Amino acid sequence: MPDSLTPLFPALSPNRHGMLAVDDIHTIYWEECGNPDGIPVLFLHGGPGAGLSPQHRRFFDPQRYRVILFDQRGAGKSTPLGEWRNNTTQLLIADIERLRAQFGIAQWLVFGGSWGSTLALAYGQAHPEACLGFVLRGIFLCTQAEIDWFIDGVRWFYPELYEEFAAPIPAEERGDLLAAYVKRILSSDPAVYWPAARAWSRFEGRRVYLMPQPEDAPNDALDLGVGRLESHYMANLGFFEEDQLIRNMARIAHLPAVIVQGRYDAICPPLSAYRLQQAWPGAQLDMIPDAGHGALEHGIASALVRATERFVPGRGFA
Numbered sequence: 001m002p003d004s005l006t007p008l009f010p011a012l013s014p015n016r017h018g019m020l021a022v023d024d025i026h027t028i029y030w031e032e033c034g035n036p037d038g039i040p041v042l043f044l045h046g047g048p049g050a051g052l053s054p055q056h057r058r059f060f061d062p063q064r065y066r067v068i069l070f071d072q073r074g075a076g077k078s079t080p081l082g083e084w085r086n087n088t089t090q091l092l093i094a095d096i097e098r099l100r101a102q103f104g105i106a107q108w109l110v111f112g113g114s115w116g117s118t119l120a121l122a123y124g125q126a127h128p129e130a131c132l133g134f135v136l137r138g139i140f141l142c143t144q145a146e147i148d149w150f151i152d153g154v155r156w157f158y159p160e161l162y163e164e165f166a167a168p169i170p171a172e173e174r175g176d177l178l179a180a181y182v183k184r185i186l187s188s189d190p191a192v193y194w195p196a197a198r199a200w201s202r203f204e205g206r207r208v209y210l211m212p213q214p215e216d217a218p219n220d221a222l223d224l225g226v227g228r229l230e231s232h233y234m235a236n237l238g239f240f241e242e243d244q245l246i247r248n249m250a251r252i253a254h255l256p257a258v259i260v261q262g263r264y265d266a267i268c269p270p271l272s273a274y275r276l277q278q279a280w281p282g283a284q285l286d287m288i289p290d291a292g293h294g295a296l297e298h299g300i301a302s303a304l305v306r307a308t309e310r311f312v313p314g315r316g317f318a
Contacts, residue, residue, distance in 0.1 A: 006301065007302035009305070012034070012062050015034070018030055020102065022098060028078040030069070041066065041108055044112035044116035045069075045075070045116050046138075047072070047075060047229055048092075049229030050075060059308055064312050068105070072092055075225045088239045093119075112136060118142050121276075124252045125252055128255065134258070137259075146268070154207065181200055185227050204230070211292075253282065255282075257280060259284065260288065260300055286303045
């Protein structure tokens, strides 16, 4: 059971881990945790580019789940870090299928938050036959409106953070901050891309939680992965057609799902979770009244653990 101090299950180490070359550029890191004979579940991290944390293993009962986690292209321990070439949603979906084949899994539960929810929906719609159901958090449908909110709309809540983000950009380029940052973050010159990537990561990181948190120590891998890959994907609308994930919901609407959403999420506002649930009448929407975007905020973490427990046989969906 989860420990007494947090809603999460106790810390655990991978049973095995490794690297998988997926093309001439990218090699992805993977790990397997929990019970090798348990319910297979795929964990999809956010960002894109944020990578895995040991905490991500703890949403699942290790006695009942076989947990597969991986760092997506350009993220975490995958190499090359921050590489945006050969990096699209469709290629990530192909990577997931390669992992499923490698592990000999017929069907798995798909768990993803923020960008991980986007990728989970895209994967499920491409391969519904491989999915048992979904646990999704902090919904991001990768529409133009959501991208506009992420860059510009958030100034209504964080004006000082927005001004800090815009300040390094010349006035004549501030009409399109996304394009201005993409040009700098994807530069080949470290003197140009490092300040831009760190500014991007800070712009996002300081609004993850409902309540202010102590700032983390600098993390070059996180800053470069998030800065480069988030800006790359947003500039390409996530490699989707507009509102594609809602229009294709019929492909997975028969599958069970739990959607967990922070009421005061300033990165992925609740409208997207509401739209998804409206297009997916069988899905349960769990709106957390005292939370922002962070997966480890107590209310959100508790709801995610409850959701994974519902997929255990005899406890809900299964």
